[in-house]
Amino acid sequence: MDYFTTTSNAAKRATDCVIVGVYDRGKLSAGASEIDTASNGELRRLVKSGDVSSRSGRCVLLTNLNGVKAARVAVVGLGKPDDFDIHAFCRAVAAALSTVSESKCKDVLNTLTLEGAGDAGAYYLARQTVQTIGDVLYRFTEMKSKRKDSRMPLGKVGLSVASRGDAAKAMLGAKHGDAIVEGMSLAKDLGNLPPNVCTPTYLARTAQKLAKGNGKLTTRIVNETDMKRLGMHSLLSVTAGTNEPAKLIVMQYKNGGKSKPIVLVGKGVTFDSGGISLKPGPAMDEMKFDMCGAASVIGTMATVAALKLPVNLNVVVPAVENLPGSKATVPGDIFKSMSGQTIEILNTDAEGRLILCDALTYSRRFKPDTIIDVATLTGACVIALGKHHTGLMSHDDALADEIVEAGVNASDRAWRLPLSDEYAEQLKSNFADFANVGGRDGGAITAGCFLSKFTDGLKWAHLDIAGTAWKSGQKKGATGRPVPMLSEFVMSRCNALP
Ligand code: BES
Ligand code: MN
Ligand code: ZN
Numbered sequence: 001m002d003y004f005t006t007t008s009n010a011a012k013r014a015t016d017c018v019i020v021g022v023y024d025r026g027k028l029s030a031g032a033s034e035i036d037t038a039s040n041g042e043l044r045r046l047v048k049s050g051d052v053s054s055r056s057g058r059c060v061l062l063t064n065l066n067g068v069k070a071a072r073v074a075v076v077g078l079g080k081p082d083d084f085d086i087h088a089f090c091r092a093v094a095a096a097l098s099t100v101s102e103s104k105c106k107d108v109l110n111t112l113t114l115e116g117a118g119d120a121g122a123y124y125l126a127r128q129t130v131q132t133i134g135d136v137l138y139r140f141t142e143m144k145s146k147r148k149d150s151r152m153p154l155g156k157v158g159l160s161v162a163s164r165g166d167a168a169k170a171m172l173g174a175k176h177g178d179a180i181v182e183g184m185s186l187a188k189d190l191g192n193l194p195p196n197v198c199t200p201t202y203l204a205r206t207a208q209k210l211a212k213g214n215g216k217l218t219t220r221i222v223n224e225t226d227m228k229r230l231g232m233h234s235l236l237s238v239t240a241g242t243n244e245p246a247k248l249i250v251m252q253y254k255n256g257g258k259s260k261p262i263v264l265v266g267k268g269v270t271f272d273s274g275g276i277s278l279k280p281g282p283a284m285d286e287m288k289f290d291m292c293g294a295a296s297v298i299g300t301m302a303t304v305a306a307l308k309l310p311v312n313l314n315v316v317v318p319a320v321e322n323l324p325g326s327k328a329t330v331p332g333d334i335f336k337s338m339s340g341q342t343i344e345i346l347n348t349d350a351e352g353r354l355i356l357c358d359a360l361t362y363s364r365r366f367k368p369d370t371i372i373d374v375a376t377l378t379g380a381c382v383i384a385l386g387k388h389h390t391g392l393m394s395h396d397d398a399l400a401d402e403i404v405e406a407g408v409n410a411s412d413r414a415w416r417l418p419l420s421d422e423y424a425e426q427l428k429s430n431f432a433d434f435a436n437v438g439g440r441d442g443g444a445i446t447a448g449c450f451l452s453k454f455t456d457g458l459k460w461a462h463l464d465i466a467g468t469a470w471k472s473g474q475k476k477g478a479t480g481r482p483v484p485m486l487s488e489f490v491m492s493r494c495n496a497l498p
Contacts, residue, residue: 001130001133001134001154001155001156001157001178002155002156002157003126003130003156003157003158003159003171003174003175003178004156004157004158004159005126005158005159005160005161005166005167005170005171006109006158006159006160006161007160007161007162007163007164007167009034009038010030010031010032010034010035010070010109010111010160011034011035011037011038011039011067011068011069011070012038012069013069013070013109013158014069014070015069015070015071015107015108015109015158016070016071016072016103016104016105016106016107016108017061017070017071017072017073017074017100017103017105017107017108017109018031018035018068018070018072018073018074018108018109018111019031019073019074019076019093019096019100019108019109019110019111019112020032020034020035020043020073020074020075020076020111020112021075021076021077021078021092021111021112021115022043022047022052022053022054022075022076022077022078023054023078023079023080023081023084024054024078024079024080024081025054026044026047026048026054027081028043028044028047029078029111029112029114029115030111030114030115030160031111031112031114031160032075032111034111035065035068035073038065038067038068039065039066039067039068040066040067042065042066043065043073043075046060046062046075052075053077054077054078054079055077055079056077056078056079056083056088056091056092057076057077057091057092057094057095058076058077058095059074059075059076059077059095059096059098059099060074060075061073061074061075061099061100061103062074062075070109072100072103072105074096074099074100074108076092076093076095076096076112077092077095078092078112078115084115084116084117084118085117085118085120086117086118086120086124086125086128086411087411088117089112089115089117089120089125089128090128090131090132090411092112093110093112093128093129093132093133094132094135094136096108096110096112097132097133097136097137098136100154101136101137101152101154104153105153105154106153106154106155106156107154107155107156107157107158108154108156108157108158109157109158109159109160110129110157110158110159110160111160112125112129112160113125113126113129113159113160113161113170114160114161114162121166121169121498122161122162122165122166122167122169122170122173123169123170123172123173123497123498124173124409125159125170125173126159126169126170126171126172126173126174126177127173127174127176127177127180128173128177128411129157129159129173129174129177130157130173130174130177130178130180130181131177131180131181131184131484133154133157133181134177134178134180134181134184134185135181135184135480137152137154138184138185138188140188140189140192140477142189142192142193143193143194143197157174159174169498172498175307176307176487176491176496179302179303179306179307179487180303180483180484180487182302182303182306183299183300183301183302183303183304183306183480183483183487184299184480184481184483184484185299185480186206186295186298186299186302187292187295187296187298187299187478187480187483188295188477188478188479188480189478190203190206190291190292190294190295190298190299190478191288191289191291191292191295191469191470191477191478191480192477192478193288194288195270195271195287195288195321198270198288198291199244199270199321200244200245200246200247200268200270200319200320200321201244201245201247202270203247203249203268203270203291203294203298203317203319204219204221204247204249204319206298207219207221207249207251207298207301207315207317208221210251210298210301210302210305211251214305216253216254216255216305216308217251217252217253217254217301217305218251218252219249219250219251219252220249220250220251220252221247221248221249221250222247222248222249222250222362223245223247224236224239224245224246226248227246227248227358230338230358230362231336231337231338231340232248232337232338232358232362233335233336233337233338233358234335234336234337234338234343234354234355234357234358235248235318235320235338235354235355235357235358235359236335237329237333237335237345237354238269238275238320238322238329238348238351238354238355239320239321239322240325240327240328240329241275241276241322241323241324241325241327241328241329242320242321242322242323242325244270244320244321246318246319246320246321247317247319248316248317248318248319248359248362249268249294249298249315249316249317249319250314250315250316250317251298251301251314251315251316251317252312252313252314253301253304253305253311253312253313253314253315254312255308255309255310255311255312256310256311256312256313256494257310257312259311259312259369260312260366260367260368260369261312261313261314261366261367261368261369262311262312262313262314262368262369262370262371262372262489262490262493263313263314263315263316263363263366263368263370263371263372264297264300264301264313264314264315264316264371264372264373264374264486265293265297265315265316265317265318265356265359265360265363265371265372265373265374266291266293266294266295266296266297266298266315266316266317266373266374266375267290267291267292267293267294267318267352267355267356267373267374267375267376267377268291268293268294268317268318268319268320268355269287269290269291269319269320269321269322269351269352269355269376270288270290270291270319270320270321271287271288271290271321271322271323272287272290272322272349272351272352273287273322273323273324274322274324274348274349275322275323275324275328275329275348275349275351276324276328276329276330276331276348277331277347277348277349278324278349279349283472286470286472286476289376289469289470289478290322290352290376291319291376292376292465292469292470292478293373293374293375293376293377293463293465293469294317294319295478296374296465296469296480296481296482296483296486297315297317297374297486298315298317299480299483300313300315300483300486300487300490301313301315303483303487304487304490307491307496309490309491309494309496310494310496311490311493311494313490314363314366314368316359316362316363317359318355318356318358318359320351320355322348322349322351324348328348329345329348330345330348331345331346331347331348332344332345332346333345334431334432335354337357337358337361337454338357338358338361338362339357339358339361339453339454341433341434341453341454342432342433343357343432343433343434343435343436344429344431344432344434344435344436345435345436346429346435346436346437347436347437350436350437350447352375352376352377352378352447353377353436353447353450353451354436356373356375356377356451357450357451357453357454359373360373360451360454360455360458360460361454364458368458368459369459370399370459370460370461370493371455371458371459371460371461372403372460372461372462372463372486372489373451373460373461373462373463374463374465374482374486375462375463375464375465375466376464376465376466376469377444377447377448377462377464377465377466378443378444378447378464378466379443379466380440380442380443380444380447381443381444381464381466381467382466382467383443384417384444385415385467386467387467387468387471388413388467388468389413389414389415389467389468390407390412390413390414390415390463390464390465390467390468390481390482390485391414391415391417391444391448391463391464391465391466391467392404392414392415392416392417392461392462392463392464393416393417393418393419393444393445393448393452393461393462393464394416394419394460394461394462395419395452395460396459396460396461399459399460399461400416400461402489402492403461403463403485403489404416405492406485406486406488406489406492407482407485407488409488409492410484410485410487410488411484412481412482412483412484412485412488413485414463414482414485417444417445417448418445419445419448419449419452423438423442423445423446423449424449424453426438426439426441426442426446426449427446427449427450434450434453436450438450444464444466447464448462448464463482465481465482468481468482469481
């Protein structure tokens with residue numbers, strides 16, 4: 001996708017479609033005013049007659065407006081001016097784009113970037129425009145036999161800006177947005193692929209492909225023999241029931257001189273049946289999304305590499321399939337983790353923490369500045385926060401604040417849950433150092449608490465994306481979250497933001 005900025009009048013731009021907006025009570029956006037003036041008040045007449053709605057998310061496509069150079073004008077409802085924040089902005093852009101995507105537009109001009117959306121400046125308005133377009137245009141057709149030519153003709157997006165200074169910020173926003181779309185689309189593809197295709201081996205190959213031809217990026221795969229040698233018996237206990245070989249994927253992006261790396265660890269359970277503690281049938285197919293943590297950290301790596309950010313970033317993905325079988329781990333089994341601590345498996349469905357703990361211990365060799373794990377870890381997190389906020393846990397207040405802020409800025413938010421010592425009580429075991437489950441109460445937190453036993457002395461945070469990584473129902477599919485939040489975090493760390 002190509003992007004450009006312009007300060008020219010919305011009515012005078014020869015484009016396939018110009019996007020303008022109308023607020024409640026008929027207040028026109030800056031671009032809409034220009035269209036209205038050029039068309040001799042036609043827009044106001046349409047607002048008055050009720051043919052154009054100011055309801056947030058509504059969109060009407062007008063064609064052949066007198067005095068307007070563009071072939072089409074997409075008028076979107078913006079709601080109340082006071083409520084027009086970055087979310088309303090994204091809703092409006094999405095509404096316009098889904099209308100536009102049904103026509104054959106090759107280029108569009110978004111004039112909504114002229115509106116003050118909360119305190120978002122030109123950079124974030126441009127970035128969110130690009131990300132929203134990427135989201136609306138995303139299609140997953142890889143597994144359809146009759147693949148319609150689903151390529152969108154849309155190839156060029158204009159962003160209206162008020163000044164030269166804003167133009168530079170908007171171009172940077174568009175460039176970053178484009179790279180984030182690349183990372184999110186990769187994360188969505190990996191999440192959406194069926195579990196018989198997207199195996200641990202497939203994830204490993206994808207990570208290797210990303211590194212090919214990139215001098216700053218290397219990928220190494222640790223196989224089961226090496227895992228045994230390293231003492232990763234907790235990870236290996238999860239893969240015992242399947243024939244699919246487990247992989248530990250290790251990606252290293254080096255472009256930050258001698259600085260200590262940021263390490264992202266992503267849960268890569270390519271299918272979670274629950275194992276011997278088998279899950280119930282309904283919606284079990286959605287457990288193909290149990291590798292979305294892995295997909296999001298690999299996606300973030302793709303974004304960072306595309307932008308050639310000046311940073312050292314490592315990605316570590318424990319990838320396994322969790323199945324029952326005669327060799328599978330059973331409740332009561334005890335394993336020694338790579339850290340030396342022993343774990344009593346009371347529920348084989350609490351497998352995410354069992355692979356993550358060894359991946360966290362493995363990651364110590366990189367002497368991380370900061371380490372963040374990302375996982376579809378608990379149904380309890382979905383109960384606690386629903387599907388809007390990612391769950392965030394950390395002992396480090398400054399790091400937690402930094403992640404929350406990155407999420408707010410990127411419109412990909414997290415909410416912190418407490419991680420105090422009392423929760424450790426629930427993990428007590430009569431037979432091993434601790435158990436892998438802590439009962440129903442505070443299930444998201446006891447999972448975080450389990451992981452914290454492996455992160456002593458590290459600057460660590462845990463993201464539970466069980467609610468945010470994919471959508472259920474009619475729009476079932478991976479969301480690509482939290483690639484925007486993680487990318488924002490990394491960009492902020494290496495001063496790549498304006
Ligand atoms: N992958 C699941 C978590 C999950 C469940 C995410 C449903 C999204 C929707 C995880 O491996 C799991 O099964 N967790 C158990 C933990 C329990 C056994 C302590 C859960 O949440 O039920
Ligand atoms: Mn599970
Ligand atoms: Zn799982």
